[in-house]
Amino acid sequence: MKTIKTLSLLLALVTLTHAVTQATIRRVNNQGFGAAYTDLPTCIGAANPGDTIHVEASGVGYGIITLNIPLTIIGPGYFLNENPGLQKNSTPATINRITLNSGAAGTLITGIRIADDSYARIYINSSNIRIERCFIEDGFELQNSGTDVLNNISIKQCYTNSGLYHQSYPGPVNGLNITNSYFGNYVTISSSGTGYQNNCQGNITNCVFNNGVSCWSANVDFKYNIIKGGVFDNNNNSITNVNYNLFVTTTMPAWLAVPGNTNKIKSPVAAVFPNTTGSTDYKLHVNTIQQCPECYMTATNIETGVWGGADPYRLSGVPNVPAIYLLNAPSQSVQGGTINVNISTHTNN
Numbered sequence: 001m002k003t004i005k006t007l008s009l010l011l012a013l014v015t016l017t018h019a020v021t022q023a024t025i026r027r028v029n030n031q032g033f034g035a036a037y038t039d040l041p042t043c044i045g046a047a048n049p050g051d052t053i054h055v056e057a058s059g060v061g062y063g064i065i066t067l068n069i070p071l072t073i074i075g076p077g078y079f080l081n082e083n084p085g086l087q088k089n090s091t092p093a094t095i096n097r098i099t100l101n102s103g104a105a106g107t108l109i110t111g112i113r114i115a116d117d118s119y120a121r122i123y124i125n126s127s128n129i130r131i132e133r134c135f136i137e138d139g140f141e142l143q144n145s146g147t148d149v150l151n152n153i154s155i156k157q158c159y160t161n162s163g164l165y166h167q168s169y170p171g172p173v174n175g176l177n178i179t180n181s182y183f184g185n186y187v188t189i190s191s192s193g194t195g196y197q198n199n200c201q202g203n204i205t206n207c208v209f210n211n212g213v214s215c216w217s218a219n220v221d222f223k224y225n226i227i228k229g230g231v232f233d234n235n236n237n238s239i240t241n242v243n244y245n246l247f248v249t250t251t252m253p254a255w256l257a258v259p260g261n262t263n264k265i266k267s268p269v270a271a272v273f274p275n276t277t278g279s280t281d282y283k284l285h286v287n288t289i290q291q292c293p294e295c296y297m298t299a300t301n302i303e304t305g306v307w308g309g310a311d312p313y314r315l316s317g318v319p320n321v322p323a324i325y326l327l328n329a330p331s332q333s334v335q336g337g338t339i340n341v342n343i344s345t346h347t348n349n
Contacts, residue, residue: 024048029056040095041065050106057091061116064097070106070128077318078113078135078159082279086318092135099123109134111319121162127151133317136160139185144171151175153202157306157313159281163187163211166200176202176220180306180313182284183209186230190216197236206309208284215242224297226286226305228269232256239263244297246304248272266294281306281315 028043029035033056037043040062043053052072055062075093080086096117100107105128113135114120120137127150131140139162144150152175155164163185166173170191187209190200200217205224212230215222218241225245232247234255243262247253250267266272271292275283286295286305295304306313 023050023052025052025054027054027056028062030058030060030062039063044071047071055093055095055112057087057089057093059091061094061096063095064099064117065095066099066101067104067107068101069103071104072108073110073112074319074321075111075113075134077111077133077316079280079316080318083282083316086316096120097123100126100129102126104129108132111317114138124150124153127153130154130156131158132156133314133319134158135317136162138162139183140164141168142166142171142173142176143169144173145169146171148172149174153177155179155181156311157181157317159317160184164189167191167214170196170199172199174201176200176204178202178204178207180206180309180311181208182281182306182313183207183211185211186214187212188214188216189220192216192235206304206306206312208305224302224304224308226272226295228272244302244304246272246294246297262297264294264297266292279315281313284313 026037026043026047027035028037028040030038032038035056040055044065044067047053049069052074055073055075057076076087078092080090080092092113094113094115097119098114100123102125104126108130110132114122115137121139121141122131122136123141123143125143136158139160140155142150148171150171150173153173155178158181161184163183164187167188170193190196197216198219201219203221208226208228210228212232213227214233215237216235218236220241222242223244226248227245228248232253239256239258239260242256245263247263247265248267248269249265252265256263272286272295273283274287275285284306286292286303289296289301296302297304302308
């Protein structure tokens, strides 16, 4: 008898199919299972600029990594055990910490769980970075300082238990775009230091902030967000760049309670987020427009929060590649014989 575990795992690679022109696609699985690499840093060291690395599901973390070249790193998602039917294997791929240095410009990281480290964070020291559909336990840190400029930092459809930090290294950032993401802790954009207050430009839209925001820059458009808890500091902002947001409170912040204000208030939390069952990220759905008209903005009723907008949040951060969600095959076969295998797949656009 010959087990077909290896066959099943090879078929599961379809989960991570990703077309890259003139680049190598590399598999890493720290449990083996036929992957060319069992160690992620070794795989990164062997990669060339523009390569794609599929980090496969594992109950063991892949360690701390630093990128000095542009790569695409793809995992299977997170909260998969809470959202059955999205992946056949509900185990995530966990990287313990990621640092993106200047040579990593052009990098995309998607479907990865960054966790299980005292600084389970993504440190960004490079321009042209995209972080999409990732879980980040300890948040993000923009580390440029002085006159070092970061351009085009995109954080989209992510879930973090923590926040975003820019106050320690307040270098200029042009094109900071944060969309359809959840932040469990305080978010600080730019810095209160002399000359730093307006050194960030970009857009923050359709996010949920659980513990407040400090956005010192009047050059950041802040729209269609939900401030679930904490405060929104009045620094260099005004109704000019803070519009169409929902504050889960009973009183509008005084600095926004002026003529022309388009922001709204609603309380209690259960009136905005009514779901008490379902997955961690499913609970971020806002109430219906009938029960919470304040959750929708403008004459076209644009939904606030992570599930609104043109490119809403995706459950479990399942990456934008085909995935196997069902695999039926016998556990053993006769050597030289035939087997019947049924595979069900779906896309995750």
